[in-house]
Amino acid sequence: MRFGQQLRSSLVKDWYYYYISYDELKKSLRTDFEHTPLVASGLKKRKPWSEEDEQHFVNELEQELDKVSTFQKVKSQEIIRRINATEKEVSEAIARTEAANQDDRARANAPSEEEYLLLEEDLSDIIADVHDLAKFTQLNYTGFQKIIKKHDKTTHWHLRPVFAARLNARPFFKDDYDATVVSLSKLYDLVRTRGNPVKGDSGAGGKQQNFIRQTTKYWVHPDNITELKLIILKHLPVLVFNPSKEFERKDSAISSIYYDNPDTWELYEGRLKKTEGAEAIRLRWYGGMESDTIFVERKTHREDWTGEKSVKARFALKEKHVNAFLKGDMTTEQVFEKMRRDGKKSEKEINDLEQLAKEVQFRVIDRNLVPVCRSFYNRTAFQLPGDARVRISLDTELSMIREDNMDGRQRCGKNWRRMDIGIDWPFSQLPKEDVELFPYGVLEVKLQTAAGQEPPEWIRELVASHLVEAVPKFSKFIHGTATMFPTRIHLLPFWFPQMDVDIRKPVSHNFGLQRPDNSTDASTSAAMDDDSDDDYDDLDDDQPLNDDENVQRLRAARDALEEHEEERRSEQANGKSNVLDEEERLAHQPVTEADDYPLYDSEDEEEELAEAKRVGGWTYRRKLVASYANLWTDKLLNALKASKPTPSPTENGGTQGKLGVSEKRFKAPKGKKIHVPVRVEPKVSFAAERTFLAWLEFSIILGSIAATLLNFGDTISLVSAWAFTVVAVIALMYSMGIYLWRVDKIKNRRAVSFHDKWGPSALCLGLVVAVSISFAYRFTHGGEGDLRGRT
Structure with a gap:
């Protein structure tokens, strides 16, 4: 739907007068009040936009900005006060509960179940307010952007640069709700468990002899990120590694430097093709650039037929020793010398880490591996403390940054990482060719369930909802390398052509945040398409917007993945072993008889024909004849298939009026190929x-x-x-x-x-x-x- 209609249908009724007056601002752009819009359009008569009109519009825009910014600030402070007040009530209730557990005489003063339910309702109401405020901010910010776009296109007076400064002076849209989410998660977990949060062995669930581990990745549109966090925290608490320390923004920052050989790109292609033994080597640290502990990690892919599992192993290294270690000037014995003296780990553990360090050091030196790409993101992890059976992580503000020196620019020089940036997203100091801001958040769901056991119901509803889009085996390393080196990388991941497809979709079922006293206030996450600005009459936003063809393509691919997921779950329920992961399930989808790839073209034949044409002679003639022969053979087979009588399905009256989904093939850019995951045993x-x-x-x-x-x-x-x-x-x-x-x-x-x-x-x-x-x-x-x- 159009934005004007989306705004009217998504606003919170109690906050009606605090939203941007989008329709009034659109009327201010009109200079033909003596005629109706239809007559004015037919007569093509419009008064020229004058300086007086501009001043009037700017004054109205300033008033709207002041109204929205003030309300957002007041509401944010109100939510903080409510959280602080609820925190005191929760602390008091838990203290009374603990006293009753220790002293029988205090049981009369213990909080009742109804009191805990009231506290849970209060917290649910605050969570709903945070969700509504986040939506309020997002809708109003989008409204200001769209009305400025309409103004500039209609009047030809460029207001966008000037108003951008005014928005930055009142950055109501830059409020970060991460600290609020952490506080609400802690309180809600205490109330839900009645003061007894889950504690246990960190390896809980890992001692089962027959379990299935599933890891699935999803893209999340920025409009849905806050809502998604608030939904998850009602089921899983935010995982805080240091509960005694107050949450800071940098606590969620994660940075990784990926290494590869820029001449062969062997690590990139190995991870993309998922060949047996393919490795990825990265150096990771948590927090800001001042972090002194660097983790050297190696991820190794193992094919299912080997009977082994893909593993990720790592060891810690001081930042001052990284360069010497990677160059071979520092031996592995020196790296673990202090660890042996401390005696905190067994000799076997130290020997295993030392063997890993030797293998990584040898691989870096022998294969001439250098830093090529950095990934940065802020991670919010949801997990029961000490229980890794269900773990959900959401990575936001994902960015890929170049770390190489290949084009003559010394980004990192002889150091293992560049030092001109930190965690200051969005890295505005870097040139555009050095940084790629990923447009979505990345949700990763890790489940470890017994064979034949279904995941929790709320997780199944979450991953099937409108809030997420499944992207099997999405890799930050693969995407960053393919994006940062477009002239050097010719084999692209299968999700690459879908980056320009809007993943937002309408609500598929009643899933979202609801207030305890008003179950009709469901989630308002829905797609907001750009208004059409082709004609002046489009300011009325009266005509519906047709579905984008690209959206239909992506829906067909994603529906096929969901259907395959259901088949896999059915196999698990029947007790079948050797369960495939997401990538393997994608590879085992049925393909059409005439097509090698169901969704993608890599133009191999066209490239071979072009190469033969450059050679000329009989080579080109032979290729040309073969190409025409294949073409006519395909046409003949298609004609025979079309002539074959086939039964026609009975029409179902319940599906009438629904849009059909047409699946098209994505074309790789010229000179590129798209790799589709294929499992080969x-x-x-x-x-x-x-x-x-x-x-x-x-x-x-x-x-x-x-x-x-x-x-x-x-x-x-x-x-x-x-x-x-x-x-x-x-x-x-x-x-x-x-x-x-x-x-x-x-x-x-x-x-x-x-x-x-x-x-x-x-x-x-x-x-x-x-x-x-x-x-x-x-x-x-x-x-x-x-x-x-x-x-």
Whole structure:
């Protein structure tokens, strides 16, 4: 819907008069009051925009900004006061509960269940207010941006640069709710558990002998981030590593430096293709640049058929020793010398860490790995303390920054990281080509459940809601490297062409925050499309906006993922083992017979044809003939399929009026290829080999039959032998060609259909023909053959 309609449908009724007067500001842009909008449009008569009109509009805009900013500030202070008051009440109730547990005489003064329920309702109401205030801020900020855009386009007086300074002077839209979320999470967890928050072993759930670990990643639009945090905190508390310390913004900051060889990009391609043993090496620290502890991490991918799990191992290193360690000037024995003296870890643990350090150091030096990309984000983690069975993390303000020196600019120089930036998002001091601000938040859901056990209901509702979009195996390293080096990276991740698709969608079911006393106030998260500014009449916002075709494409892909997820859950419920992860499930989706990739084109054939054209001669002619042959063959097959009678489905009256989703293919940029995850196990190669050997065995049997027929010596036997020999040779050549084709596709990890529809049928037909020839000659020339045999 248009923004004007979205604003009217999303506002909080009690705050009606504090929202931006969007319609009134639009009316102020009109200079044709003597006519109705329709008549004015037909006459094309408009008064020129004057300085008096501009001053009047600016005054109204200033009044609206002052109204919105003042209300947001007052409401924020009110929420803080309510949180402080509720915190005192919760502390008092918990103190009375603890006293009652220790002294029987104090049980009469213990808080009742109704009192805890009232506290929970108060906190739920505050959470709803925080959600509404965040939406209020987002809607009004969007309203100011849109009305300024309309003003500049309609009047041709450029107000945007000047008003941007006014917005920065009253930054109501820059309020950070992270500290509020942490405070509310702590209080809500105390009330929900009646003063007994969950505590336990950090390895809880890890001792099960038969469990399934699922890790799924989602994109979250900035409009939905605060609402998502508030929903999650009602089920899981925010994980705070140092509860005794007051929360600061830098406590949630995480920075990572990724290493690779810029000549081969072997780590990038290994992680993208998910080859067995593919590694990612990064250096990570938490907080600001003053952090002295740097974690050297190595992530190793293991294929499922190996029976091993993908692992992430790391060890700590002082910042002052990083350069010496990476250059080999500092040995691993020196790194862990202090750890051995302290004796806080066992000798075995230290030896394992030292072995890891040796392998990482050798890999960096041997492969000439250098820093190429940095990722920065603020993470909010939700988890029961000491219980890792359910862990949810939300990364916001994700940014990718270049760290290389490849284009002659010394970003990090000989240091292991650049020092001209810290955690000062959005890194406005950097040139545009050095930083990429990721447009979405990244939600990661990690579940560890027993085999056959379903995830919690609220998590299933969350991941199926309008708040998130599934992006299996999204990687910050892969995305950052592909974005920062567009001229050097030619193999792109499968989600890359979808970055310009708006992931916002309407509410699919009644899921969101609700006030305890008013269940009708549901979530107001919905897509807000840009207003059309093509004509002056568009200021009325009367016409609905058509669905974007790109949105339909993405919905089709995401719906296929959700459908595959349901199939996987069904398999788990039936007790099937060897459960695939998200990437593997994507690779096992059914593909169409004519297409190697269901959603993406990599233009391999076009590139090969262009290369052959540059070479010229017979190479180009052969490629051109092959290209036309493939084209006409595809058209002929499509025509035959279209002519085949197929049953038509019965129309369902309940689906009438719904929009159909048309799935299109994404095209890779010229000179680029899109990698689609494909899971390849050794048994796939063995299956192809077994199939070829079966064909070979059958061809040998046919050849043996032909050789046996030759021993009879008559004409009929000779003709039959020739018929069986031809069938055997054709079967042998055909099976060899199919085998080589399959081996090539498996080697290149192409998602093709390996099913052989025509081979077995053609072989049976050939055998029928050979046998028919033998019988036909025997019946038509039987006497002549017998006579020659007797003579």
